[in-house]
Amino acid sequence: MRHTLAVLVENNPGVLARVAGLFSRRGYNIDSLAVGRTDNPAISRMTIVVEGDDRVLEQVTKQLHKLIDVIKISDITADEYVDRELVLIKVNAGPEKRGEIMQIADIFRARIVDLGRRTMILECTGNEGKIRAFEESLKPYGIKELVRTGKIAMLRGSRYTSINTNGSREDE
Amino acid sequence: MKKSGAQILVDCLREQGVDTIFGYPGGAVLPIYDALYDADIRHILTRHEQGAAHAADGYARASGRPGVCLATSGPGATNLVTGIANAYMDSVPLVAFTGQVVTSQLGKDSFQEADITGITLPITKHNYLVKDVRDLARVIKEAFYIATTGRPGPVLVDIPKDVSSTQTEYEDPGPVNLPGYRPVLEPSAEQLNRAAEAIARAERPVIYAGGGVVYSGAHRELRRFAELILAPVATTLMGLGGFPGDHPLALGMLGMHGSKYANFAVCECDLLIAVGVRFDDRVTGKLESFASQARIMHIDIDPAEIGKNVRVDIPLVGDVKRVLSALIERLEAKLPGAWQEKIQTWKKEYPITYEENGHLKPQHVIREIYRVTKGQARITTEVGQHQMWAAHYYTYTRPRTFISSGGLGTMGFGLPAAIGVQVACPGEIVFDIAGDGSIQMNIQELATAVNYDLPVKVAILDNGYLGMVRQWQELFYNRRYSYSELVNPDFVKLAEAYGAVGMRVEKPADVRPALEQALATSKPVLMDFVIEREENVLPFVPPGESLDRMLG
Ligand SMILES: Cc1ncc(C[n+]2csc(CCOP(=O)(O)OP(=O)(O)O)c2C)c(N)n1
Numbered sequence: 001m002r003h004t005l006a007v008l009v010e011n012n013p014g015v016l017a018r019v020a021g022l023f024s025r026r027g028y029n030i031d032s033l034a035v036g037r038t039d040n041p042a043i044s045r046m047t048i049v050v051e052g053d054d055r056v057l058e059q060v061t062k063q064l065h066k067l068i069d070v071i072k073i074s075d076i077t078a079d080e081y082v083d084r085e086l087v088l089i090k091v092n093a094g095p096e097k098r099g100e101i102m103q104i105a106d107i108f109r110a111r112i113v114d115l116g117r118r119t120m121i122l123e124c125t126g127n128e129g130k131i132r133a134f135e136e137s138l139k140p141y142g143i144k145e146l147v148r149t150g151k152i153a154m155l156r157g158s159r160y161t162s163i164n165t166n167g168s169r170e171d172e
Numbered sequence: 173m174k175k176s177g178a179q180i181l182v183d184c185l186r187e188q189g190v191d192t193i194f195g196y197p198g199g200a201v202l203p204i205y206d207a208l209y210d211a212d213i214r215h216i217l218t219r220h221e222q223g224a225a226h227a228a229d230g231y232a233r234a235s236g237r238p239g240v241c242l243a244t245s246g247p248g249a250t251n252l253v254t255g256i257a258n259a260y261m262d263s264v265p266l267v268a269f270t271g272q273v274v275t276s277q278l279g280k281d282s283f284q285e286a287d288i289t290g291i292t293l294p295i296t297k298h299n300y301l302v303k304d305v306r307d308l309a310r311v312i313k314e315a316f317y318i319a320t321t322g323r324p325g326p327v328l329v330d331i332p333k334d335v336s337s338t339q340t341e342y343e344d345p346g347p348v349n350l351p352g353y354r355p356v357l358e359p360s361a362e363q364l365n366r367a368a369e370a371i372a373r374a375e376r377p378v379i380y381a382g383g384g385v386v387y388s389g390a391h392r393e394l395r396r397f398a399e400l401i402l403a404p405v406a407t408t409l410m411g412l413g414g415f416p417g418d419h420p421l422a423l424g425m426l427g428m429h430g431s432k433y434a435n436f437a438v439c440e441c442d443l444l445i446a447v448g449v450r451f452d453d454r455v456t457g458k459l460e461s462f463a464s465q466a467r468i469m470h471i472d473i474d475p476a477e478i479g480k481n482v483r484v485d486i487p488l489v490g491d492v493k494r495v496l497s498a499l500i501e502r503l504e505a506k507l508p509g510a511w512q513e514k515i516q517t518w519k520k521e522y523p524i525t526y527e528e529n530g531h532l533k534p535q536h537v538i539r540e541i542y543r544v545t546k547g548q549a550r551i552t553t554e555v556g557q558h559q560m561w562a563a564h565y566y567t568y569t570r571p572r573t574f575i576s577s578g579g580l581g582t583m584g585f586g587l588p589a590a591i592g593v594q595v596a597c598p599g600e601i602v603f604d605i606a607g608d609g610s611i612q613m614n615i616q617e618l619a620t621a622v623n624y625d626l627p628v629k630v631a632i633l634d635n636g637y638l639g640m641v642r643q644w645q646e647l648f649y650n651r652r653y654s655y656s657e658l659v660n661p662d663f664v665k666l667a668e669a670y671g672a673v674g675m676r677v678e679k680p681a682d683v684r685p686a687l688e689q690a691l692a693t694s695k696p697v698l699m700d701f702v703i704e705r706e707e708n709v710l711p712f713v714p715p716g717e718s719l720d721r722m723l724g
Contacts, residue, residue: 010352013301018293025294055479062476068298068318071352163351 007046034150074161083153092142093120177336178207184312194224198244200271203336219616223588225255230589235596238265246284257295261579265324274334297325310345322355323474359490368502374443377403383410384448390493406434413568427455432522435719451481461718538565549601554586554610557639562605584613608634621696622671667698
C-alpha cells in the first residue's frame with residue numbers, strides 16, 4: 001500500500017540527504033518526495049510517498065523520528081486531504097495539431113506556457129489520477145519531455161500538521 | 173571577549189567536563205592543537221586515528237562518560253570511520269572532532285579534503301559541519317547532549333581550519349533547543365500495568381538483557397526485578413556484567429554462542445522480557461522459532477527498536493532503569509516452582525566446559541586470568557573465538573567490566589579500547605584478550621601504552637589461525653582453510669621492541685606464574701599463549717538455525 005507522509009524538518013543543510021539516505025539504506029522505496037519551505041523559514045516540509053505494509057510504515061516512521069532534524073511526521077493516508085502535483089509536458093505540436101492539443105488542455109484546465117515552431121509546453125496541476133490521464137491524452141502527439149514535481153498534500157478542514165512558531169508541537 | 177574557534181572548542185570541552193581526549197594531529201587541526209598546548213586537558217596521542225576512536229570508545233564504556241577523539245581532515249577523518257561505526261552499532265556516547273579544509277576550499281577536492289559528514293551520515297547519531305565560528309559553541313553543546321542522552325551514540329563535528337582559527341566575540345549559546353529531539357524516558361502507565369499483569373500471569377518467564385541495562389545504570393534494578401519474579405536472566409554479549417554472572421538466576425549468554433541452558437530457556441519460556449536489547453540476528457537465530465511459545469515484552473529507550481526484528485506484544489518505551497523501577501513497584505514476589513527447577517537441571521546437565529588433554533587450552537588461560545585477577549579486572553576483547561571464550565570463561569559480576577565490539581565485530585578494537593579503559597580506570601587491572609589475527613590490526617597502539625605508562629596486559633590466544641574463520645571453514649567448507657592460516661611475527665620480540673614486556677607461554681602449568689608475573693609489573697605486557705590450534709567455540713548454533721539446534 002502507498003502511504004503519504006507529511007514531514008516537518010528543520011531547514012538545515014544536509015537534511016534531505018539524511019532523509020533520502022535513511023530510506024535507501026534500509027531498502028525502503030520512495031515513490032515521490034517533494035520539499036519546500038513553510039511559512040517559517042527555519043522549517044521545511046517534505047511530502048513523502050512511500051510504498052509498504054503497516055510494518056514497513058511503522059519502521060519508516062520510527063526511523064525518521066530518530067533523525068535529529070525531523071520535528072514531526074504525520075501519516076495522512078487515511079485522512080481526507082487535498083493533494084497536488086505539477087507537471088510540465090513538452091509535446092510535438094505542428095500547426096495542424098495545435099487546435100486539438102489546446103482542446104485537451106482546456107478539458108484538463110492545463111495552461112500553455114510556451115509555444116515553439118513544432119512544440120508546446122503545457123503546465124497542469126492536479127492529483128495523481130488527473131496528471132496520469134493528462135499524460136495519456138497527450139501521448140499520441142509524441143511527448144518530447146516531461147517533468148513532475150512529486151506530490152504535495154494538505155489535510156482538509158480545520159485539522160493541520162504544522163507546528164506553532166515557538167517550535168513546540170500543536171495537536172491537531 | 174574575543175576567542176578563536178579553537179579556544180572556544182577547548183573551553184567548551186572543559187565545560188562539558190572532558191578531561192581526556194584521544195587524537196592525532198595534522199594540518200587542518202593545528203589551530204586546535206595549538207590551543208590544547210596550554211589547556212588543562214589530557215591528550216593521548218595514539219598511533220592511528222582508528223586507535224583514537226576505539227580508545228575514546230573504551231573510555232566511554234568503562235566510565236559512562238562520553239569519549240572524545242580528534243583527527244585531522246581527509247585521511248585522519250576517514251581513519252576514524254571504523255571506530256565511529258563501532259560506537260554507533262554498540263550505542264556508545266562518542267564525540268568525534270575532525271578538522272576540515274578552509275570553507276573557501278570546500279567541495280573542490282582540495283588537498284586532504286573528505287566529505288566526512290557525508291561519509292559518516294549512516295554511522296552517526298547526528299553530525300555537523302560548522303561553517304561559521306559563531307555556531308561552534310552551540311554545536312558542541314548539542315553534540316554532547318545528543319551523544320549522551322536517549323539512546324547514546326556517536327556525534328561528529330567537522331571544523332574547517334578557518335573556523336578554528338577565526339577570532340570571534342564569544343557568546344554563550346544558552347540552553348540546548350532541538351525541537352525534533354525529545355527522548356522518551358518515562359514509560360506509559362497503561363503499558364506498565366499491562367506489563368505487570370503479563371508478568372504476574374507468566375509461568376515460565378525469561379529475562380533477556382542487553383547493553384541498555386549497563387548504559388542506563390540499571391544493574392541493581394535488574395537484579396531486584398529478576399529476584400522478585402524469579403526469572404532466569406540471559407544476557408547478550410553487550411549485557412555481560414549487567415547481571416552478576418555468578419548469580420543463581422544467571423544463564424550467561426544466549427544466541428549463536430550462548431549456553432545451552434540459556435537457549436533452551438528462551439525456546440521454552442512463555443514470557444520473554446527483553447531489556448535494552450535489539451534482537452540481533454546473532455542472538456535470535458532463525459526468527460520464526462525464536463521464543464515461539466512466548467509473549468514478548470520489550471523495554472527500550474529507542475522506539476525504533478520496538479518491532480524492528482520481532483513482533484512485540486508488550487512494548488515499554490523508556491529509560492530501562494525507570495521502567496524497571498516502576499515495574500518493581502507494581503509486582504509481587506513469586507515463589508519458586510517447576511520452571512526454576514527445570515532451569516537448574518539444565519544448568520547442571522549442560523555446563524559450559526571443555527576437554528583438558530594436557531595441551532594448552534584457551535579456556536584454561538581465561539579461567540586462570542579470572543582466578544589471578546579474582547574476577548576484578550576490566551576485560552576488553554578483539555573479535556573471534558577468543559572473544560567468545562572471554563565471554564564464557566570469565567565471570568563478570570559488575571557492569572562495564574566486559575568491553576567488546578558486539579554489533580560491528582571489529583578486529584583491532586581490544587587493544588586501543590584497553591588503553592581508553594586504563595585511562596578511565598587508572599588503578600585497575602585491564603586485560604585485552606586477543607587473537608593473533610586481531611592484535612595485528614592495531615598492535616601499533618602498544619607504543620601508546622608504553623608512551624603513557626598505561627600498564628595494560630594483552631593476552632594473545634595464539635592459534636596460528638584466524639580461528640573463527642577457520643572454525644566456519646571446518647564446519648561449513650569441508651576443512652578447506654582458505655587463507656585463514658597466519659604466519660606471525662615473534663610477539664615477544666615485538667613487545668620488547670615497543671618497550672613493553674613480552675612473554676611466551678606454551679604449557680598449562682606455566683600459565684598462572686606468567687600471569688602473576690605480568691600483574692606484578694607496572695609496564696604494559698604482551699603475552700603470547702600458544703594454544704591448541706584447532707579448538708572450537710562450543711556450543712554453536714549454525715547461522716539461520718533455531719536456538720535449540722546447537723552443535724557441541
Ligand atoms: C576488521 C575485521 N575484519 C575481518 C573480520 C572477520 N573475522 C571475524 S573473526 C576473524 C578471525 C579472528 O582471528 P583471531 O584474531 O586470530 O582470533 P581467533 O578467532 O583465532 O580467536 C575474522 C577474520 C572482522 N571481524 N573484523
